[in-house]
Amino acid sequence: MSDSGLEGLAAARLWAATKFPYLATGVFGAQVIAERGSGAVSVDESWRMHADPELTAAWTPAQLGSVLVHHVCHLLRTHGERARATGVGPDEARTWVRAADAEINDDLVPAGLDLPGRPVLPRDLRAADGLLAEQYFEASRASARKGKGGWGAENTDRSGEAEGDEAAGGWVDCGSGADGMPRPGQGPGGLPGWQADLLRHQVALDVAAQGKLPGTVPAGLLRWAQQVLSPKVNWRILLKAELRRAVAEVAGAVDYSYRRPSRRSAVAGQVVLPALRRPVPEVAVVCDTSGSMTADLLALVLAEVEGLLRTLGLARQVRILACDTAVGPAQRVSSARQVQLIGGGGTDMRAGIAAAAALRPRPAVTVVLTDGYTPWPAEQPKGMRVVVGLIGPRAREAPPWARAVRVEAD
Amino acid sequence: MSPNNPAVEALGVAVAARVPVLLWGAPGTGKTSAIRAMAQIMGLPCETVIASIREPSDFAGLPIVVGDEVRFAPPAWARRLAEAGHGLLFLDELSTAPPAVQAALLRVVLERAVGDLMLPDAVAVVAAANPPELAADGWDLSAPLANRLCHLAWETDPRSVADGLAGGWAAPVVPLLPDGWQAEEILSRGLVAAFLRVRPALACAPPSDAASAGRGWPSPRTWEMAARLMAAAGASGTSEEARSALVRGAVGDGAGLEFLAWLIEMDLPDPEQVLADPASFRLPERGDRAYAALAAIAAAVAADPTPERWTAGWQVLGLAADAAPDVAAVAARVLAKCRPEGAALPAEIHRFAPLLRAAGLLQA
Numbered sequence: 027m028s029d030s031g032l033e034g035l036a037a038a039r040l041w042a043a044t045k046f047p048y049l050a051t052g053v054f055g056a057q058v059i060a061e062r063g064s065g066a067v068s069v070d071e072s073w074r075m076h077a078d079p080e081l082t083a084a085w086t087p088a089q090l091g092s093v094l095v096h097h098v099c100h101l102l103r104t105h106g107e108r109a110r111a112t113g114v115g116p117d118e119a120r121t122w123v124r125a126a127d128a129e130i131n132d133d134l135v136p137a138g139l140d141l142p143g144r145p146v147l148p149r150d151l152r153a154a155d156g157l158l159a160e161q162y163f164e165a166s167r168a169s170a171r172k173g174k175g176g177w178g179a180e181n182t183d184r185s186g187e188a189e190g191d192e193a194a195g196g197w198v199d200c201g202s203g204a205d206g207m208p209r210p211g212q213g214p215g216g217l218p219g220w221q222a223d224l225l226r227h228q229v230a231l232d233v234a235a236q237g238k239l240p241g242t243v244p245a246g247l248l249r250w251a252q253q254v255l256s257p258k259v260n261w262r263i264l265l266k267a268e269l270r271r272a273v274a275e276v277a278g279a280v281d282y283s284y285r286r287p288s289r290r291s292a293v294a295g296q297v298v299l300p301a302l303r304r305p306v307p308e309v310a311v312v313c314d315t316s317g318s319m320t321a322d323l324l325a326l327v328l329a330e331v332e333g334l335l336r337t338l339g340l341a342r343q344v345r346i347l348a349c350d351t352a353v354g355p356a357q358r359v360s361s362a363r364q365v366q367l368i369g370g371g372g373t374d375m376r377a378g379i380a381a382a383a384a385l386r387p388r389p390a391v392t393v394v395l396t397d398g399y400t401p402w403p404a405e406q407p408k409g410m411r412v413v414v415g416l417i418g419p420r421a422r423e424a425p426p427w428a429r430a431v432r433v434e435a436d
Numbered sequence: 437m438s439p440n441n442p443a444v445e446a447l448g449v450a451v452a453a454r455v456p457v458l459l460w461g462a463p464g465t466g467k468t469s470a471i472r473a474m475a476q477i478m479g480l481p482c483e484t485v486i487a488s489i490r491e492p493s494d495f496a497g498l499p500i501v502v503g504d505e506v507r508f509a510p511p512a513w514a515r516r517l518a519e520a521g522h523g524l525l526f527l528d529e530l531s532t533a534p535p536a537v538q539a540a541l542l543r544v545v546l547e548r549a550v551g552d553l554m555l556p557d558a559v560a561v562v563a564a565a566n567p568p569e570l571a572a573d574g575w576d577l578s579a580p581l582a583n584r585l586c587h588l589a590w591e592t593d594p595r596s597v598a599d600g601l602a603g604g605w606a607a608p609v610v611p612l613l614p615d616g617w618q619a620e621e622i623l624s625r626g627l628v629a630a631f632l633r634v635r636p637a638l639a640c641a642p643p644s645d646a647a648s649a650g651r652g653w654p655s656p657r658t659w660e661m662a663a664r665l666m667a668a669a670g671a672s673g674t675s676e677e678a679r680s681a682l683v684r685g686a687v688g689d690g691a692g693l694e695f696l697a698w699l700i701e702m703d704l705p706d707p708e709q710v711l712a713d714p715a716s717f718r719l720p721e722r723g724d725r726a727y728a729a730l731a732a733i734a735a736a737v738a739a740d741p742t743p744e745r746w747t748a749g750w751q752v753l754g755l756a757a758d759a760a761p762d763v764a765a766v767a768a769r770v771l772a773k774c775r776p777e778g779a780a781l782p783a784e785i786h787r788f789a790p791l792l793r794a795a796g797l798l799q800a
Contacts, residue, residue, distance in 0.1 A: 036762040037794035043727075043766045044797060050731075054763055055724030087795050220442075220680040224700065225724060227693050264645055267576050270568065271649075274535050274575055431645075 032060045032079055038090035045091070045138055048236040048243055052098040052229045053091075057216065068201025069097040070209065071106045072216025073225070076201065089142045096141060097200060099130040102226055103250060105159060106206035112160055119205040121170065124151065125162035126204050132156060133244035156246055230254035261433040265327070265415055266334045268429045272391045272411040273307055273338055309335060310382040310389035311346045314396035314417075315354075316373040323417050327395055327433055331415075345385060349378030373400040383407045398422030441596065443588045444470065444608040445678035446685070447562070450586050451524070452613050453668035455661050456545045456561040457685075458530060461590030466600070467564040471526050474608045480560075481523040483513040487533035487563075492540035497551015508551035515553070522558035531565035531577055531650070538581050546584045564590075568650070577650035579642060586661060586685040587652045611672035621667035628663045631698050638691045652684070654691040662686040662695070704729045707736035714751035719759050726763045730756060734770035743779035746771065754784035765791050 035058055043050035056069070061076040069075045075097055082090050100106075105126040114122040127146040132155045135145050148155050151166040202209050217225065233251035237243040311331060313324065328346075335344055348354040351374045375396060380403075382392045392407075394414045398421045406412065406427040414424040417433045424430035443459070450457035451474070459467045468484075475482035485494075493499070497508025510518075517523045525548075527541070545563070548555035563585065568576050632639045640656060643649045652658060662683050669679040684692030704725065710717045710733055720726045730753065737749040749771050756764040768788045792798040 034794065036765075037791055039762040040765045040791060040797070041795040043762070044769065044795070050727055050766060051724045054727040054760075055722065057723070091795075218677050220677050220684075220696075224693060224697050227697055228724070259645070259648070267568070267645065267650075270576060 037087035042091035048233045069203035074216040088140045100204040109206035126159040129159040133246040264431045307390035312378040353381040375400040442677040446681045448610040458563040458585040459590045475524040488529040495540040510551040510553035514550035527563040579649040617671035624666040625663040652688040654687040730767040734767040738774045741774040741776045750782040750784045
């Protein structure tokens with residue numbers, strides 16, 4: 027291993043690998059470089075840690091080990107990449123790093139992480155445990171806006187100065203691995219991106235394997251591993267893809283017709299060639315309006331459906347039905363905002379789908395937006411494709427003949 | 437666009453190996469120009485066909501009546517490629533092609549058959565597409581078409597855009613594969629086969645949702661493609677990063693990652709061999725691999741702790757203790773817990789005591 031002489035590093039890593047055996051691969055996978063005079067322990071996105079030996083000399087092996095684990099978690103949770111995706115600017119990097127710290131610390135500190143100084147915890151950001159860095163970031167941004175402003179406005183220098191009562195140890199700058207801002211002097215080398223992916227995958231496997239024994243792995247870390255091993259795709263992408271496919275399959279059921287001569291007739295001499303004819307499908311949307319639905323989420327989904335249909339050039343074909351135990355009249359709307367959700371109480375989607383099938387012209391694609399607490403028709407309605415958006419975290423299963431997408435608030 | 441962009445390097449290997457390849461990227465990021473420049477440098481004729489404005493009959497052949505039979509006549513671009521005997525067929529805007537056209541493309545992409553005409557084997561098929569989220573009128577690629585292509589993500593790095601604007605765009609270099617590179621394919625097929633024996637579920641795993649159907653997914657055909665690409669990458673001395681992009685592009689990210697991780701694991705020393713001959717042990721360079729190797733050896737001893745194996749395990753740890761004392765100490769803790777009856781305390785055990793004490797894991 028090409029580590030430089032950082033005193034106590036071996037003991038610190040040993041402590042970390044023993045205390046958090048499921049993170050050992052990550053702890054040993056990171057390269058530690060002594061950087062005299064930097065005054066911080068920071069990490070870059072190529073899995074290199076830059077540590078100031080003068081700073082770390084005062085720490086116990088447990089403390090240095092905890093900082094290593096903490097930084098490895100920044101890398102495992104791809105905080106740099108996520109900071110860029112969230113659009114964190116240089117003036118907000120500080121706020122982001124605190125949010126990222128909270129995401130790591132909220133379940134590792136209870137599990138025995140022994141960071142020097144006082145670690146950032148969700149309650150410092152006036153937020154609940156178990157959230158994502160993006161959510162902590164949003165929360166602390168909001169409180170900074172109405173509050174005193176304070177640390178949100180500071181710049182990201184690498185001096186790691188104390189911050190009074192907000193201080194979270196003397197190593198506050200976690201480096202580009204935590205906030206995605208390139209630092210001078212962190213040149214090429216280290217782990218290339220694809221190897222970092224592999225390492226992350228391996229740690230996720232270790233965590234998931236250890237997590238099979240109850241009570242050994244913090245729940246937040248286990249959730250992270252499950253997300254890495256079977257990533258959950260954003261429902262917007264899934265819903266749009268399902269809808270596009272349903273429309274494509276109906277519209278793509280192209281038929282040959284002699285009503286219009288083929289473009290190719292000129293070359294075919296005496297033979298009359300058919301032209302391709304593409305039907306424009308009618309689309310119906312059936313909304314569950316029972317009391318158990320989440321109105322905000324429903325509006326969000328409707329807006330997505332509407333946006334997609336507009337790009338497909340089908341916006342005018344859409345009719346929207348509101349359904350609980352009975353079905354309201356079909357509304358032809360030009361915007362999701364015009365949808366009126368009437369009704370409440372229980373739902374019977376059999377009535378809703380039957381009403382959609384009874385519309386003339388008959389819809390070829392029906393989008394059902396529901397929380398799933400409803401009886402369903404026993405089989406797929408004839409000649410109609412059904413895409414179900416299951417709304418809310420507790421939504422039940424859709425029938426097997428329909429294509430279903432789970433929609434959860436994000 | 438810069439030569440160190442792994443997608444560019446991977447594209448060159450896929451073209452050299454004649455594996456159909458598809459570049460995914462936002463509109464206007466230079467996919468088309470890179471492919472054209474590549475063809476020009478190689479001196480290959482390049483036929484650009486924009487799939488979205490074509491009809492199915494342009495790929496399946498135009499029916500014409502000749503005497504008593506109907507022939508499917510190929511369009512001029514296919515004839516030109518067939519006459520040249522080699523070249524690049526560039527299918528642009530693949531994701532905006534309607535499903536019927538995508539269906540007609542199936543045979544073109546894999547078998548290079550256009551109507552009744554077979555394109556020569558030396559014709560390489562390259563396609564480009566915009567992700568459906570980015571193209572206003574995009575369709576997801578159908579799963580059968582997606583399964584015939586190696587998918588590469590075309591990412592633009594702002595720095596290479598700046599360089600390209602100032603000094604002209606660098607074209608991908610197609611590596612020259614040495615004669616007989618196919619011999620390596622047997623080896624890489626063997627690796628893939630060995631992996632699929634361990635993970636049979638990944639031999640064929642069609643995607644379940646519509647969004648991932650349009651990307652690479654594992655099937656016997658794509659595994660074969662991956663083996664071919666790996667052989668070509670090995671023969672041309674391609675960077676590991678590009679090789680990883682090719683494998684993941686062929687069989688999809690999930691299966692590709694598992695396969696690459698398995699390959700790395702294959703590189704680790706076999707615990708049983710090491711225990712039989714501890715002196716032969718070489719500690720892997722990287723910390724995480726050293727940890728994987730020593731943990732595997734310690735686990736092998738713990739599974740069957742005879743005095744000889746236990747002593748051999750300590751000898752291995754003694755060899756590793758200088759270069760990676762902390763990694764070896766983690767394994768030492770495992771060994772210490774499974775001391776068999778009658779085994780003498782090895783000398784190596786004392787080397788770890790100071791470190792264990794420093795980490796607070798050993799009472800003084």
